[in-house]
Amino acid sequence: MADPLIRFREVTKEFSRPDGVGTFTAVDRLSFAIEKGEIVAVLGKTGCGKSTMFNLLAGLIEPTSGKVDVAGHDPFSEFNAFRGKMGIVFQNDRLMPWRTALDNVVLGLEILDAKRAEAEIVARRWLARLGLSGNENDYPHALSGGMRQRVSIARAFAVEPDILLCDEPFSSLDEMTARDLRAEFVRLVKQAGKTAVFITHHINEAMDVGDRIMVFHRPARIAYEARMDAASREGSGRQAIQDEILKVLSLETGEGMPAAPVV
Template identity: 45%
Template sequence: MTATVERGAAPVVGIRGLSLTYERGGSRTEVLRNLDLAVHPGEFVAIVGESGVGKSTLLRVIMNLASPSAGTVTIHAPPDDGRAGGGRPESALVFQDARLLPWRSVLDNVTFGLEWRGVSRAERRRRGEAMLALVGLSELAARWPHQLSGGQRQRVSLARALAVEPAVLLMDEPFSALDSFTREGLQDELLRIRAATGRTVLFVTHDIDEAVYLADRVVVLAGQPAGIAAEIRVDTAQPRRRADPVLSAFAHQLRLELSRRSSDL
């Protein structure tokens, strides 16, 4: 099943003229310059680019963990639907490493983000158990993080992010530290979960094949300072086949674009 992308609706994420400059020790480093990006409801957008180009920095700005030097970032979060704890949060971030709290059980890790939002204990448990079921880990709710495999820890991290029901799910190379078998399995799980929830996803990766397999649209971040160098819409329906020649053609197009941009630096 393919998630529905609402292209006529207001963007969930709207970025206009975004620039970011770091100042350290009297020197200035411009990381991002005049970046524009819109991510629509239900859309899965992947961001690719060379290591160090600013992909993760962009997610930090969207999460309000870093302040832009110029431009704006707006997130259109759906209104409060009457749940305890107020309206839906704008975003949630899944990191490359799971960052689970070792002194909390799997279920308590999943519900961690709900506690400071004033969600009742009963509702936290209900939503935590529902998210563990969604990622296929219901039977591990009472375990501790050190008892999990790497893939299981990332599933718990994903469940924790989904539990707060964010307007947009941000993912920063979440599968890059895993072996290829586990990584491919989690890619398929993510597509299943995205289809089931209709969640809007902004996914950073250095893996071009991963990007074209997962995303509706792939954005190329390139340059020093970085901006959006190209966008490719992956117009093939889900579910996809990894060996599909159409996906291979999209991946080849992206590699050519990245190679050309690198040679221009």
């Protein structure tokens, strides 16, 4: 079997405490592998280290110990090897307010040295695929939250990245809009044969999006894993996995934890 596309080996991330005394462990000897073409949903309570794992994966921070490997490279020390290979959709859309929808999508392509005219064609195509034809010249403040999130999805997909990283991309949207965008996201990832890591703290969202779910305890390590297939997406199979996830999340104790997990 081919090597997995993404692999964490015993990865630990410690931060200095704000008072400067000692360290705080956000990720604790975390190991997992993700195959090309998989969508892996990462579920866990607030503060369990999901975004820290995400930042390690995106090469934005360096592990304290252990090894992160993406397509045979270290994303932190070989950051440039990943230009255009990873697309990121953040929790908040992070669009540039002084750029129109079109120019926000074009930006990612220009960074990759695409010519303006070509970048514009690609950007228009992606905006159209996400239902935003006619909104190309709108500035972010004139778009709804759902529309802004569509622009950020278009921006991530437009560079044709091999890997998509999403950190709670739909958490600030109403349920109907989030459901539509989730379905759209899965369709786009599968159509293009991409690999995605999707962070959420909604159990149902994880079950709808993921081919596989990893549930984290705090500090980030895997407490439970489930593979989602046709049988586990519906009926009693789904219920059984949901019950198990709820059990794993509610068994967890820790400072600053909410009492009940979000379903």
